[in-house]
Amino acid sequence: MAPLDALLTNCRLADGRIAAIGIAGRHIAMVSDGGAPAPSNSVPVLDIGGDLVLPGLVDGHMHLDKTLTGLPWMDHAAGPTRISRIETDKAILPYLPLSTEHRAGNLIRECVARGTTHMRSHVDIDLESGLAKLEGVLAARERHRDRATVQIVAFPQSGVMRCPGVLDLLDAAVREGADLVGGIDPLEIDRDPKGQFDGIFAIAARHGVGLDIHLHEPGEMGLFNVYEICARTKALGLGGKVTISHGFCLGDIPERKAAAAADAMAAAGVALVTHGAGGLTLPPLEMLRTAGVLVFAGNDDIRDTWSPYGTGDLLERAAIIGWKADFRRDDQVDTAFELVSAAGARALGIENYGIAAGAAANLFTVSASCIAEAVAAHPPRKLVLFDGRIAARDGAYLPESQAVSEAA
Numbered sequence: 001m002a003p004l005d006a007l008l009t010n011c012r013l014a015d016g017r018i019a020a021i022g023i024a025g026r027h028i029a030m031v032s033d034g035g036a037p038a039p040s041n042s043v044p045v046l047d048i049g050g051d052l053v054l055p056g057l058v059d060g061h062m063h064l065d066k067t068l069t070g071l072p073w074m075d076h077a078a079g080p081t082r083i084s085r086i087e088t089d090k091a092i093l094p095y096l097p098l099s100t101e102h103r104a105g106n107l108i109r110e111c112v113a114r115g116t117t118h119m120r121s122h123v124d125i126d127l128e129s130g131l132a133k134l135e136g137v138l139a140a141r142e143r144h145r146d147r148a149t150v151q152i153v154a155f156p157q158s159g160v161m162r163c164p165g166v167l168d169l170l171d172a173a174v175r176e177g178a179d180l181v182g183g184i185d186p187l188e189i190d191r192d193p194k195g196q197f198d199g200i201f202a203i204a205a206r207h208g209v210g211l212d213i214h215l216h217e218p219g220e221m222g223l224f225n226v227y228e229i230c231a232r233t234k235a236l237g238l239g240g241k242v243t244i245s246h247g248f249c250l251g252d253i254p255e256r257k258a259a260a261a262a263d264a265m266a267a268a269g270v271a272l273v274t275h276g277a278g279g280l281t282l283p284p285l286e287m288l289r290t291a292g293v294l295v296f297a298g299n300d301d302i303r304d305t306w307s308p309y310g311t312g313d314l315l316e317r318a319a320i321i322g323w324k325a326d327f328r329r330d331d332q333v334d335t336a337f338e339l340v341s342a343a344g345a346r347a348l349g350i351e352n353y354g355i356a357a358g359a360a361a362n363l364f365t366v367s368a369s370c371i372a373e374a375v376a377a378h379p380p381r382k383l384v385l386f387d388g389r390i391a392a393r394d395g396a397y398l399p400e401s402q403a404v405s406e407a408a
Contacts, residue, residue: 002024004029005023005024005405006022007021007046011051014370021053022043023385045408048365051366052367052369052370052371053364055342055354056115056386058314059120059312060120061245061299061300062122062301062302064107064108064121064123064150065093066089066306067106068303068304070103070106077091078305086158092305094128100135100136100137101137101143108140108148109397110302112384112386112391113381114311117148117149118149119151121137121153123152125182127158127165131169134177134178148391149348151179152179153180153181155184159189160184161196167200174203180211182214183200183213186225186228197229204238211243212245212273213244215229217249220249223249230265238269241269243270245272246273246283248280258283266292273295275298277300283295285335286325296339297343314340315378318339318378319376322375337374364384364385365382366382380394385404386401389401390403390404393407
């Protein structure tokens with residue numbers, strides 16, 4: 001075992017055990033039963049006081065470029081339809097007094113303060129703004145790389161086939177640093193699912209990246225595209241690299257059709273990310289998971305041009321999803337937590353995740369007796385560690401990350 005840089009004692013693990021967690025560099029070097037003392041007088045000891053220690057949270061779906069975080073409160077101007085909100089973005093975002101980089105950075109810090117260590121953000125790529133929003137989020141990602149990881153999806157919010165030239169911009173976005181290619185409602189927005197899928201899957205295959213496709217379409221319309229996505233994924237050998245965002249249609253079709261779609265998604269290796277949207281149907285999460293579909297979750301809109309709600313707190317988001325899914329037993333609430341933690345880590349390809357020897361030292365502490373209480377009450381995070389350093393404490397982001405030894 002590598003020499004320890006610090007030791008966290010009196011840590012409550014998810015299974016209720018009290019343990020000591022040794023930190024060496026950026027990793028957890030040991031997890032031992034009991035509130036063990038430091039192995040030598042030279043190792044700084046930080047007493048966690050029996051608080052729950054959990055792995056850093058994973059936000060699998062958000063929009064850093066749209067957020068209004070850091071600005072004075074603004075009336076929510078977006079209309080009731082998806083197209084009206086898309087057009088509102090174009091009318092508001094370019095004229096805000098804070099840049100994309102500034103606003104995205106504000107939200108990253110808010111999320112880190114609440115225990116999030118990994119994020120996947122969709123970033124609008126359209127004819128009006130080109131790659132400007134991508135450049136802003138890339139800059140914010142770089143500025144905060146010592147606090148969290150940020151995956152970026154090049155997202156054609158306004159459509160693909162209805163906006164000739166967007167495919168070229170998506171290709172350029174991947175070359176500039178986007179990690180995945182996005183898509184949106186191929187029938188409802190583009191009225192050309194073959195054209196959109198031909199284009200975005202070709203870019204993904206050419207660059208060896210994954211896809212994350214917004215699918216808001218209801219009923220049979222959405223179900224048609226679920227099967228199209230599965231077929232394309234299998235044909236191109238992209239299993240494990242494709243996600244359907246939202247998939248509301250899966251919650252408003254007969255159960256037998258939803259079960260068949262779940263089987264198709266599992267066979268193709270297509271994941272689903274949800275955020276428990278208000279006013280819209282929730283996909284059958286337990287059915288999907290039982291079928292073998294990787295289901296994870298994210299906050300989606302966080303005080304932005306699409307919604308005035310949201311704080312960036314993934315424990316609160318897990319509670320919302322659990323409430324909407326009628327998760328009442330502790331094991332069900334644990335599932336809601338898994339959606340914003342281990343399942344998200346698998347979906348984003350985060351390696352060495354968890355509270356175990358050899359895992360990355362990305363974790364947070366919270367005053368709770370178990371995961372279910374942490375989700376239901378979502379109290380402030382006491383400590384947040386990223387790469388073995390303290391990124392936030394007592395619910396506040398630290399301007400400079402702090403070595404655990406300095407806090408001990």
